[in-house]
Amino acid sequence: MSEPIKMPALGESVTEGTVTTWLKEVGDTVEADEPILEVSTDKVDTEVPAPAAGVLEKIEVGEDETVEVGTVLGYIGDGSSSNSSSDDSSKEEEKTEEPEEKNEEQPKESAEPSQSSGDSSDAVEVKMPALGESVTEGTVTTWLKEVGDAVEEDEPILEVSTDKVDTEVPAPAAGVITKIIVNEDETVEVGTVLAIIGGESDGSAAEEPKKEEPQAEETMQAEEPEAKEEPKEEAKPAPAAAPAPQASAPSETVSSDSAYVTPIVRKLAKDLGVDLGSVKGSGVGGRVRRQDVEAAAEAAKAAASAVASTPAAAPAPVAAAPAGGSVKAQMAEKAVQASSKRGTRQKMNGLRKTIAKRMVESLQTSAQLTTVMEVDVTRIVALRAQAKNAFVAREGVKLTYLPFFIKAATEALKAHPIINSSVEGSEIVYHNVEHVGIAVDTEKGLFVPVIKNAGDLNIAGISKAVGDLAARTRDGKIGADEMAGSTFTITNTGSIGAIFDTPIINQPNVAIMGTGAIFKAPGVVKDQDGNEVISIRSKCYLSISYDHRIVDGADASRFLRDVKARLEEGDFGAEIGL
Missing domain, CATH: 3.30.559.10 (Chloramphenicol acetyltransferase-like domain)
Known part of the structure; x- marks a missing residue:
């Protein structure tokens, strides 16, 4: 018998929620209480655990859809559901048809969200999210990506502002941004399509925007320095300077204290015992993503084993960390942290x-x-x-x-x-x-x-x-x-x-x-x-x-x-x- 997954009640006055990210796909095996999706309300963002162990047989509510509390979002069963098999067969049919559609309709891909993309996935609409019960419109303040950029699922691609809150909008799916419909400083109603993910970039566009990433990083610079972690970077001056000239580098090498960390990622780091100050973000502007935290947890385990087997190597980082050093030394550390801003310009977030x-x-x-x-x-x-x-x-x-x-x-x-x-x-x-x-x-x-x-x-x-x-x-x-x-x-x-x-x-x-x-x-x-x-x-x-x-x-x-x-x-x- 299938077990329903329902939109939880996340507050006394909360009547609805939005599915932001499915962490599992139809056919995936899940354990009881394992996070399977992320939901958002006007008060909180959280993960929804699996109500039982089994196989995710069906997804009823897609990402970016807003439904009432108690609505069935999907089903978990033993994997024998016909829904699962029918979904799988429909996916196979889509995969079979996509190459033909791509060849016939390729010139229209950036304008038509219904066209199939070059990476064998349907084009996905990026919509203005509902950021509160009384919020009816929002303003696009900053595009963090441009047409032709490849994006990962959940990666921030733009910032929006309403009269109540300012936030980032994550990519609803992985792919290439083929069209930006709403430009910066334009105000549109909730639900308006802002961009299309799907299709192939035009080559040159995909390379150029990466030069903007250091600027986006500066925009989200944090105000709470964690000086205790910086000496590790001082010992390696070459990598610290690398991001500036390498504008087309695929990932940032910036510690998490210089980029905003989402509550869900922060909670994951706490659960895994990961110090966010030591994590290198692979997202835009050095954003620390779920994958970065999980990788850091694995690296920490490996490092602990290495330190245990080679105790002679342990004193190195201790010697590099001036615990409570002079004011002059502390100011020098802060200057290193702020050095990437000197002589630059950045756009307000x-x-x-x-x-x-x-x-x-x-x-x-x-x-x-x-x-x-x-x-x-x-x-x-x-x-x-x-x-x-x-x-x-x-x-x-x-x-x-x-x-x-x-x-x-x-x-x-x-x-x-x-x-x-x-x-x-x-x-x-x-x-x-x-x-x-x-x-x-x-x-x-x-x-x-x-x-x-x-x-x-x-x-x-x-x-x-x-x-x-x-x-x-x-x-x-x-x-x-x-x-x-x-x-x-x-x-x-x-x-x-x-x-x-x-x-x-x-x-x-x-x-x-x-x-x-x-x-x-x-x-x-x-x-x-x-x-x-x-x-x-x-x-x-x-x-x-x-x-x-x-x-x-x-x-x-x-x-x-x-x-x-x-x-x-x-x-x-x-x-x-x-």
Whole structure:
């Protein structure tokens, strides 16, 4: 009896999903719980495991098709299904007919998606994906491949942008791009055919585009260096310089910290125990693909065996890695990592274009200026040090400083509603909830997920929300609806050591607060006898950029003054278990 494979429910509000990739073909033998396809929703991308062991007898829903939760995607049985045999026979008929069609219709291949390709596979349409329930159209921002390029299945071939999200579109099948229908910067409806894969390239076109690949690599450069891996490359300067002149090289030799890694590949690397910082990507721009991770896992096993049998060779990489070396040495390492950018140009990716557009629009929309205050957070530092170990054991998340700032800010927002408002035409809209956006730095750029109803949460609730949203944002698993609806925003520029910043307002908010780095400095305080004495204090700067159209400087200062007073009082002991 055949076992159905169904579209899983991947969230309470998720009603449908899209089949992105079939990892198995009809006739393949699968084990129970073995991943057999990948699906995508507006909230998450994931793999669907086989519900039982057997043979994949039939595929009901093809790649790029969107269906409701619970829809049967395929069947697993004992391999005797007539569907499987009929599918196989139809495939044989197609293979038999293809050479004749190719000879008769070859001049039309690039224009007709229904024609057979030169590699004995039907032409496949690349369509504008549905990237959210309310998204009806998208814009092609960047083509990563050109007509004539050979592509692998799942290899990113273009970037698209909507008003909610920016993402890459993978090739639905392996083959040659024979036609690009929608050009860059064109906006089309969801489901529109963007390109055709299938047919033969015209030769010259296939070679030339490869010269663009180093540029695409730069576009997706990550912001989180893993310096500990770079000395391995320094020991081999010749290969590091090779990609620049070899424009037609079939694969990139770039570590994964310089290219975005999809959540599915990241999960596979975690499961296999592969350090992505040491993986060489074979995809466009150095993109690390599933095959690269699997190959790295096998290589690691072989390397472990080799090290065990030849222990004398082990000290080499250790000697090359300057653990905690001088600042000069660390800067030299960073310079090596960034050397491929020097003297070059690169095209903005879709996300960067969106960020640029929105930042300029924000400055053009509202009259912005910034107020800064110094805050003594000595009591907060002491509270955290006293409670952090018990807090993580009890709540399951680390206790950082940010939840204290968010808690103080939400309390002040209730007392100063003008800071928690927005402008609609000639009206001021005072919000009755505190939805706080938190700026999250990721490999792809800056995102602002939202803590809904943050004003109703305690320190523990805020800590869990921050940890969850930040983790899923960095893993690319955040939904578009989770990055909308903020009434106020907080950006923690101090996490990288900045003392204070003048952040740009996240529209349609009328204010954004920045938290600077906590540092030690002498301060004047009163002792037990009421005398003023100098002592070492923990301090930071809070900044607030506000919309001067409706928020006056006095309003912003009063808000920041109350946040300062709340933090300096430090009355959070009961919320963190003290």
